[in-house]
Amino acid sequence: MRKRSMLADLACVALCVLAWTPKSMADEVWAAEVHRYEPGDGAVPGDGPADNALGPWDTYHQNNTWYGYANGIGRGGLLELKMELPFGDGTGDDLMVYEVGTSVGGANDPFRAWVGRDGVNYYPQDNVGFYSAGDHSSFDISSVASFGPFLYVRICDADTSGMYDGADIDAVSANHAVPEPAAVLLAASSLGCALGALRRRRARRMR
Ligand SMILES: [Ca+2]
Numbered sequence: 001m002r003k004r005s006m007l008a009d010l011a012c013v014a015l016c017v018l019a020w021t022p023k024s025m026a027d028e029v030w031a032a033e034v035h036r037y038e039p040g041d042g043a044v045p046g047d048g049p050a051d052n053a054l055g056p057w058d059t060y061h062q063n064n065t066w067y068g069y070a071n072g073i074g075r076g077g078l079l080e081l082k083m084e085l086p087f088g089d090g091t092g093d094d095l096m097v098y099e100v101g102t103s104v105g106g107a108n109d110p111f112r113a114w115v116g117r118d119g120v121n122y123y124p125q126d127n128v129g130f131y132s133a134g135d136h137s138s139f140d141i142s143s144v145a146s147f148g149p150f151l152y153v154r155i156c157d158a159d160t161s162g163m164y165d166g167a168d169i170d171a172v173s174a175n176h177a178v179p180e181p182a183a184v185l186l187a188a189s190s191l192g193c194a195l196g197a198l199r200r201r202r203a204r205r206m207r
């Protein structure tokens with residue numbers, strides 16, 4: 001009987017470890033899928049397909065050579081990406097857009113970004129969005145946190161000079177992934193399991 005109880009306790013501990021393995025609020029997630037792409041004027045086909053904006057950033061210029069691939073969306077171009085997991089507002093900045101700008105040997109191209117939960121409605125609910133003058137940029141989405149959790153990011157080129165060929169989107173990430181419901185349920189069930197094991201141990205000690 002006691003051996004069976006010990007095995008049950010061990011199973012509980014293992015389940016707890018597994019339950020907390022999924023992404024939590026501290027994790028970074030990347031764009032996983034192109035939801036919508038409307039290239040603007042000057043979009044350069046040689047910049048590659050829109051899915052160059054998926055996954056971790058990799059584009060930089062060194063010794064007269066370009067490495068990695070980005071998606072030049074063109075003047076006024078639009079790109080909507082689905083992230084690998086839902087994300088929300090956490091401490092500090094929450095959303096990163098890696099535009100190929102001066103920090104990696106390119107030119108800064110201004111753009112605007114929004115976040116959405118269904119791929120249709122985006123926040124902030126205006127035409128301004130979160131504005132950047134270009135380059136690797138981070139945004140605090142706390143002003144729209146109540147509409148989350150989010151799964152989509154919309155990016156629009158914001159060049160009004162007509163001099164440039166549009167924002168070059170290398171990657172998009174969110175810093176604060178929201179645990180999936182299944183992971184939360186599993187974690188809650190494991191916590192109950194672990195508390196039960198603790199109570200059983202305490203009862204045995206009192207016998
Ligand atoms: Ca925040």
Ligand SMILES: [Ca+2]
Nearest residue numbers: 100107109168
């Ligand atoms: Ca650029």
